[in-house]
Amino acid sequence: DTGVSQDPRHKITKRGQNVTFRCDPISEHNRLYWYRQTLGQGPEFLTYFQNEAQLEKSRLLSDRFSAERPKGSFSTLEIQRTEQGDSAMYLCASSQPGLELHEQYFGPGTRLTVT
Amino acid sequence: AQSVSQHNHHVILSEAASLELGCNYSYGGTVNLFWYVQYPGQHLQLLLKYFSGDPLVKGIKGFEAEFIKSKFSFNLRKPSVQWSDTAEYFCAVNEAGKSTFGDGTTLTVKP
DSSP: OOOOEEEOSEEEEOTTOOEEEEEEOOTTOOEEEEEEEOTTSOOEEEEEEETTEEEEEOTTSOTTEEEEOTTSSOEEEEESSOOGGGOEEEEEEEEOSSTTTTOOEEOOOEEEEEO | OOOEEESOSEEEEETTOOEEEOEEESOOSSOEEEEEEEOTTSOOEEEEEEOSSOSEEEOGGGOEEEEEGGGTEEEEEESSOOGGGOEEEEEEEEETTEEEEOOOEEEEEEO
16 A cells, blocks of 8 residues: 555635545545645644544534545545635545554645635 | 644754754643654655653654653654755644644754
């Protein structure tokens, strides 16, 4: 396995459009996390899944944001009616069960630019 | 809510200098602590971690960190930096699954 992958790597969209990002975690990892990172800041937690169950959502995740992990494998993050403030790097991470539960492996991110 | 403070936004060192990056967190319960590194053009990579036991933990590339519970600190150290250590360094605290990150410290090592 080559690690966490994300698609696309870059997305430019016009304000008001909907966008969807995909994350494929490391295959045996049952937890999957989404973070957002803006310039000059560290990643901020958005939400996470254990298998297909979404266990926690940050208050940063407005009604325009929705995440799914329908079969407990890959996940999608959708942003509806994008705003310029949504421009950021969206990071996905995964972790495995057991003692290393909290050790998260990060993907390369999807950079979103809203014009 | 948990918060993480990294004291230095940008550190500039010459090669062979010693490094110490500060990290403090706010919550005093059971936490797992991490340092991540992001080299230019690459994604976040785990540098080292503390879960329990010996408070002095060693990571990759000669880095180490010391957990001081009474000070809520987890400072990163390296005795002699190299030009290839130029990167951004993030401290993170994990509790109940989700991680809270500091805003990062950019380290520039001059050859």
